[in-house]
Amino acid sequence: MAIDAPREWRSLLSAILRENEPFRVKLSVEGASPRLFAFPLDAAGALIGEAWRCGEDRPDTPAIRLTGNCFEVRLQSLPDTVQSVSFALSLEEGFLANHHAVILQDGEALRFTPESADLKGLNALVSLLIYRKNGWRVRCVGMGFSGGTKALFEHHGAAMPASPHAPVPPERPPAPVRTAPPADPLRRTPVPEPPPRGRTAVRESVQPVLLVPCTLLQRLHQYLGGPAEVWAYGTDCVCLGTLRPDGPAARPPRMAMFPNLYLAMKKVAARYPQGCRVTVLTQGGVGQSRQLIALMRETPQIRWDLVAVGGLGYGVLPALPQRLPNVTFRRENERGTRGPGR
Numbered sequence: 001m002a003i004d005a006p007r008e009w010r011s012l013l014s015a016i017l018r019e020n021e022p023f024r025v026k027l028s029v030e031g032a033s034p035r036l037f038a039f040p041l042d043a044a045g046a047l048i049g050e051a052w053r054c055g056e057d058r059p060d061t062p063a064i065r066l067t068g069n070c071f072e073v074r075l076q077s078l079p080d081t082v083q084s085v086s087f088a089l090s091l092e093e094g095f096l097a098n099h100h101a102v103i104l105q106d107g108e109a110l111r112f113t114p115e116s117a118d119l120k121g122l123n124a125l126v127s128l129l130i131y132r133k134n135g136w137r138v139r140c141v142g143m144g145f146s147g148g149t150k151a152l153f154e155h156h157g158a159a160m161p162a163s164p165h166a167p168v169p170p171e172r173p174p175a176p177v178r179t180a181p182p183a184d185p186l187r188r189t190p191v192p193e194p195p196p197r198g199r200t201a202v203r204e205s206v207q208p209v210l211l212v213p214c215t216l217l218q219r220l221h222q223y224l225g226g227p228a229e230v231w232a233y234g235t236d237c238v239c240l241g242t243l244r245p246d247g248p249a250a251r252p253p254r255m256a257m258f259p260n261l262y263l264a265m266k267k268v269a270a271r272y273p274q275g276c277r278v279t280v281l282t283q284g285g286v287g288q289s290r291q292l293i294a295l296m297r298e299t300p301q302i303r304w305d306l307v308a309v310g311g312l313g314y315g316v317l318p319a320l321p322q323r324l325p326n327v328t329f330r331r332e333n334e335r336g337t338r339g340p341g342r
Helices: 148-155 214-222 261-271 289-298 317-322
Strands: 003-005 010-012 023-029 035-041 064-067 070-073 084-090 099-104 108-112 124-132 136-145 209-213 228-233 237-243 277-282 303-309 327-332
Touching: 023 084, 035 064, 035 070, 084 148, 099 124, 108 136, 124 148, 136 148, 136 237, 148 237, 209 214, 209 261, 214 228, 228 261, 237 261, 261 277, 261 289, 289 317, 303 317, 317 327
Parallel strands: 003 108, 209 228, 209 277, 277 303, 303 327
Antiparallel strands: 010 136, 023 070, 023 099, 035 084, 064 070, 084 124, 099 108, 124 136, 228 237
8 A cells, every 4th residue: 555655754665665676756747747857866965977867858877767757766776876866857837736756666655745835836846855874765855946947957966958848949051261360470479367366266157146044034035136046054955946036935944943054055065066156144153163164265166255144143254254265254234135146
């Protein structure tokens, strides 16, 4: 008899399936045709390689095969570097509603149907997670995004696939070959100026990132000046996708609100090895000074903009701009600042 599991339900996979045998994961949305994806992830929660990602553009991979709306999964074919497999879906138009996830072997072993209220305003969702912890386990996640397929792929550290509905561009005639004029031997080639000493080059991402405590999510529009990828943190840190000031209100993820700033910044840094600008909102109570300093020193490719919103007790943060070139710190009142996405 199949188990009707609620959100955040977890179990050993061997408790519901035969071990070391293939099984299937079926994802569906009533009245819609979602795009389905399976992401094998490493210990940092990032895709281990595009060749392992399974989806409509790559339906047959070494360990997972997609047929229709059903994945056939062979866990024993995954490399040891894989610590989890995320099963997700997105919609090209509209929002998710009446989503169903089923795990099958001979018959149905597990059913997961998130509540409609948890899917309101979402068009992408991480439905199920198969992960290693003293054996393979399953978790009913039900964590969604309002940024569509793009937010889903950014969350998993994967490159965006081509849309199946994208028009094929017409072929262009080859450009005429232009011959460069002869070089003037008396003209000197300008030498580029070296970067200022003591400065660290930070590569700006196209879209800024905002790291915000769960307690400030209800006032998130006060801190957004434009589209930004938003991460909410408390005892954990999760990506809410791309949010906009005039968009729907962000739903606080289910976690304890006590802030662990170091864990949150470490998780965001792991997502952006090429660098970006991250605005970090904090309401005080900052500890783990040594770990924070080490993290920001080890991530010179990221520009950390630290914003103190009310409160007291920011520890070492105010002194960091004088010690690290990729860090700024400022205080704001409770009305917020239009920094990220500006």
